[in-house]
Amino acid sequence: MGYESEYKRILNKLFAARVRDLVSLIGKNKPGKPLEITRDKLDEYIEKLKELVESAIGKELLNEELDTAKDHHKWLIKGRGVEARIEEFNNWYKENFGNDSNCVYMYWAEGDKCIYVGRGTSGGQRPASHLVDVRFQNAKWLEIYTFGGPTLLHKIECMATHLYDPSLNKVASSRYERDKSCPLCIRYKIIEDELNAIFR
Numbered sequence: 001m002g003y004e005s006e007y008k009r010i011l012n013k014l015f016a017a018r019v020r021d022l023v024s025l026i027g028k029n030k031p032g033k034p035l036e037i038t039r040d041k042l043d044e045y046i047e048k049l050k051e052l053v054e055s056a057i058g059k060e061l062l063n064e065e066l067d068t069a070k071d072h073h074k075w076l077i078k079g080r081g082v083e084a085r086i087e088e089f090n091n092w093y094k095e096n097f098g099n100d101s102n103c104v105y106m107y108w109a110e111g112d113k114c115i116y117v118g119r120g121t122s123g124g125q126r127p128a129s130h131l132v133d134v135r136f137q138n139a140k141w142l143e144i145y146t147f148g149g150p151t152l153l154h155k156i157e158c159m160a161t162h163l164y165d166p167s168l169n170k171v172a173s174s175r176y177e178r179d180k181s182c183p184l185c186i187r188y189k190i191i192e193d194e195l196n197a198i199f200r
């Protein structure tokens, strides 16, 4: 089943449960009760709906933003020892991005697993700062997109975080502030608010 039809199927199922008693009023039988949806069950449905939205449109929305990048390159992490790595990186950054200062970056490990998504406004400084972190030791690639201004960085970072599910961002997720203009966050909030209001 496609994402959209699965999404609609779940919503229809939820609403049918909610109005079951109302529907029964038109018949001559004693009115029934609305079908009980437990808190846990509702949360499960909300998570599922959010996942379906992300699967259906997340990649396309993110790619639309990434397509507006000024420049985009991937660096195979190399250099023996932290200092050598940072020097290699700084040279590579200068060569490929010049004086570009606004960026969104991703650290990738073996098997195309994204381990971290971040953003910076001071050139290679912020992405390079993780090269000293032992938790980034298994990183193989550092991918960088630079942008003309800082306005969209947080939004793009937020979208990429939803989509790539980076393991090291998760550790800090309680501190991670979502971006208010992120189209996925906006949709998630509507799903949560609406369903919580209907089934409160």
Ligand SMILES: [Zn+2]
Residues within 6 Å of the ligand: 158, 159, 162, 178, 179, 182, 183, 184, 185, 186
């Ligand atoms: Zn978001």
